[in-house]
Amino acid sequence: xxVLEVGRRGLKLSPTRAAPAPLGVTVTPxxxxxPPLQGEPEPRQSLFLAPFRGAGRANMAHAVRALWPLGRALxxxxxxxxxxxxxxxxxxxFTGAAGGSGPAATARKGxxxxxxxxxxxxxxxxxxxxxARWHLHVQDLxxxxxxxxxxLSSHLQLTLYQYKTCPFCSKVRAFLDFHALPYQxxxxxxxxxxxxxxxxxxxxxxxxxxxxxxxxxxxDSSVIISALKTYLVSGQPLADIITYYPPMKAxxxxxxxxxxxxxxYWLMLDEKEAQRMYGGKEARTEEMKWRQWADDWLVHLISxxxxxxxxxxxxxxxxxxxxxxxxxxxxxxxxxxxxxxxYFISKRLKRRHHLRDDVRExxxxxxxxxxxxxxxxxxxxxxxxxxxADLAVYGxxxxxxxxxxxxxxxRHTHIQPWYLRVEKAIAEAPQ
Numbered sequence: 001x002x003v004l005e006v007g008r009r010g011l012k013l014s015p016t017r018a019a020p021a022p023l024g025v026t027v028t029p030x031x032x033x034x035p036p037l038q039g040e041p042e043p044r045q046s047l048f049l050a051p052f053r054g055a056g057r058a059n060m061a062h063a064v065r066a067l068w069p070l071g072r073a074l075x076x077x078x079x080x081x082x083x084x085x086x087x088x089x090x091x092x093x094f095t096g097a098a099g100g101s102g103p104a105a106t107a108r109k110g111x112x113x114x115x116x117x118x119x120x121x122x123x124x125x126x127x128x129x130x131x132a133r134w135h136l137h138v139q140d141l142x143x144x145x146x147x148x149x150x151x152l153s154s155h156l157q158l159t160l161y162q163y164k165t166c167p168f169c170s171k172v173r174a175f176l177d178f179h180a181l182p183y184q185x186x187x188x189x190x191x192x193x194x195x196x197x198x199x200x201x202x203x204x205x206x207x208x209x210x211x212x213x214x215x216x217x218x219x220d221s222s223v224i225i226s227a228l229k230t231y232l233v234s235g236q237p238l239a240d241i242i243t244y245y246p247p248m249k250a251x252x253x254x255x256x257x258x259x260x261x262x263x264x265y266w267l268m269l270d271e272k273e274a275q276r277m278y279g280g281k282e283a284r285t286e287e288m289k290w291r292q293w294a295d296d297w298l299v300h301l302i303s304x305x306x307x308x309x310x311x312x313x314x315x316x317x318x319x320x321x322x323x324x325x326x327x328x329x330x331x332x333x334x335x336x337x338x339x340x341x342x343y344f345i346s347k348r349l350k351r352r353h354h355l356r357d358d359v360r361e362x363x364x365x366x367x368x369x370x371x372x373x374x375x376x377x378x379x380x381x382x383x384x385x386x387x388x389a390d391l392a393v394y395g396x397x398x399x400x401x402x403x404x405x406x407x408x409x410x411r412h413t414h415i416q417p418w419y420l421r422v423e424k425a426i427a428e429a430p431q
């Protein structure tokens with residue numbers, strides 16, 4: 001794989017090898033593919049400070065010249081109180097021999113003052129030099145990392161196959177938008193699904209990623225997010241990354257065969273990359289836990305709430321038809337027949353997931369549980385910026401915007417301030 005190294009010339013991509021996981025084999029957190037919280041790091045180059053830039057040296061010279069008058073004034077004040085040893089030497093070595101204070105004695109008396117001035121000016125200049133050098137280095141390193149990530153993202157051509165009102169697709173869009181990854185959207189007709197006839201995987205979202213001559217298909221919203229984030233952080237080839245998330249056939253609680261993906265909440269990073277991204281093991285574990293919570297619980301509260309009553313079901317399908325890829329006849333049929341069907345299906349979903357009679361209570365409880373997990377001391381679960389859990393929860397809830405369930409959620413829970421902060425963070429992401 002390609003990894004980012006920081007050396008005297010800044011950031012560069014350096015090839016290393018990572019053994020791909022064979023398809024059909026679960027990649028466990030005991031190896032490099034799914035790194036354990038206490039895994040061993042891969043060997044990397046040492047971190048060297050970037051060389052000081054020429055422009056910085058010119059600015060430093062101006063700073064030294066500006067500092068000199070102040071240093072000289074303070075030094076003369078200190079020079080009026082020379083060290084005892086120097087004072088004694090002056091008296092014995094100069095005035096005693098001549099029997100008085102001649103020119104040599106006068107010159108020697110001024111020596112401590114000049115020495116103090118020089119020492120203070122030199123010390124101040126060196127301190128300012130190293131402070132400015134460090135800040136310049138940090139700014140250059142951040143700029144180079146941003147440029148490297150931008151370069152990586154520009155190598156990808158992404159196409160998202162989606163239903164706009166699908167919460168899993170909304171999760172992926174929130175991730176792509178926040179990370180300023182350009183992508184094309186193909187709205188899939190939910191009846192015929194002709195747009196994804198090329199794929200044996202018949203669900204959305206699907207992302208087709210063109211990286212140079214390599215075209216990769218990414219399935220499952222959480223796998224898409226984890227794989228692309230791993231790519232942005234580590235620089236590994238996407239073709240290698242997707243082998244870390246092998247599909248597995250399984251049978252669900254209803255006896256239906258389904259496709260599951262191993263490791264889908266893991267980012268495949270070495271220890272240094274994980275430390276740079278998370279700052280600690282607890283943050284990584286927390287992010288994974290709440291990403292899974294969004295998939296396993298929160299998303300199952302959407303349909304029972306937006307189809308809770310016949311009127312809400314009709315309003316929901318009116319929105320779905322307007323935003324979706326339907327023909328005229330299909331749209332009319334979907335709006336009325338779909339609304340009626342989903343009203344009854346929502347009741348079955350309520351029983352399957354053991355929801356209360358008033359499903360709003362479960363939605364409110366989930367929202368407040370999330371807000372409590374974020375806490376009052378940080379704007380996002382990711383700290384000062386949204387992490388993957390923030391984006392996942394936001395993406396799931398966003399599909400209800402404009403519907404009665406969303407208005408009730410904002411009005412009866414504490415989630416609105418956090419929701420608006422994430423919305424703003426995505427809108428202000430550099431494009």
